[in-house]
Amino acid sequence: MPCDDAWQAHLALPNVVLIDCRNLDELESHGRIEDALHVPCRLADDATASRRAVALPADPSTPLLCFCAVGGRSRRVAAALRAAGYARVANGGGHADVAAARGDGSRK
Numbered sequence: 001m002p003c004d005d006a007w008q009a010h011l012a013l014p015n016v017v018l019i020d021c022r023n024l025d026e027l028e029s030h031g032r033i034e035d036a037l038h039v040p041c042r043l044a045d046d047a048t049a050s051r052r053a054v055a056l057p058a059d060p061s062t063p064l065l066c067f068c069a070v071g072g073r074s075r076r077v078a079a080a081l082r083a084a085g086y087a088r089v090a091n092g093g094g095h096a097d098v099a100a101a102r103g104d105g106s107r108k
Contacts, residue, residue, distance in 0.1 A: 003071050003093030004078070008101050010063075010090035013063040017056075021068040021077045022095060030069075033099050040065075041073040063088040067098040 010016065018036035020027065027038065037056070057064070064086055066074035071093035078091040092098040 002075075003097070004090040005108075007065065007084040007090045009065060010065050010088075010091065011098070011101055013088070016063040016065055017065040017080075018098070019064055019074070019077060020095070021073045023065055028067060030095060031099075033095070033102065039077060041068070041077050056086075060085045061087055063090075065090050065092045065098070067092040067095055070094045 004010070018033055020032065020036040020038050021041040022030075022038075023040050023042060032038075039056075061080075062078070063076075064081055066078040066089065068074040068077075071091060074093065075091045078089045081089045092101075
């Protein structure tokens with residue numbers, strides 16, 4: 001799945017919040033990125049409903065970087081966050097790419 005252009009630069013922004021859109025079983029089997037906020041979104045889920053299940057940053061100017069297994073669900077969640085008024089949202093695509101870009105890998 002295509003991710004947003006320049007998502008790596010977005011990852012480097014101060015105070016960026018990582019949004020992991022994978023399901024719990026994916027986190028357990030493939031690891032997680034430390035400090036990422038878990039906003040699960042199954043393929044059939046309404047991304048707007050998924051984001052309501054967790055406490056997101058109150059400041060709509062907080063930079064957010066969404067990712068999932070390959071980028072499809074995170075693209076939908078990123079669009080829902082933009083529609084909700086978050087101005088600095090990017091789709092980083094897949095978990096492996098975001099973990100590699102952070103340089104800290106993932107933890108089980």
